[in-house]
Amino acid sequence: MSEPVRQTITVKNENGLHLVPCSLITRAATGFACQVEIHSATRKADAKNIFDLMGLGAACGTELTLIANGDGAADAIQKLVELFESGLEASSRRPNS
Template identity: 35%
Template sequence: MYKKTVVVKNKTGLHARPAALFVQVAGNFSSSIWIQKDEKKVNAKSIMGIMSLGVSRGATITIMANGPDEIKAVETLAELVSTETSDEVIG
């Protein structure tokens, strides 16, 4: 298992369209991927799970993956939420 803790920097956090983009990117990997915020851990390939975390700008989350492409998955998703303009990618 590979994991990384990051601070969400895009202005809307992981709500609505940024959450949909996150799920779409996560779905490109074969590894199992989870996001943890505080004590709650959800499947990163589930839009409802991600929305239930209520991740806003400035929140600290841990992205973890287990599988053949776990490092690439975690690093790609960490970069996505760590970029202030990630919400503009889909806008």
């Protein structure tokens, strides 16, 4: 068994980890076989569970630690870090009409 991969990030988006950001994280994490957890100073959440993530109540500026354990752990962390860096908002592309 390999070592868990860890990475610390800061929540950048204005309204914190609300519904849509959490859904993006959940979707991304679900794509990996490994276990992914997100820890705040006081709580931890299963990144594959949207309710858990919402329960972190992470506002803008909160420091979080991503911990992945198992197959593809390093890739999972990389993907999630990219998501956090990109601001975790759905594309604001307007429909063509």
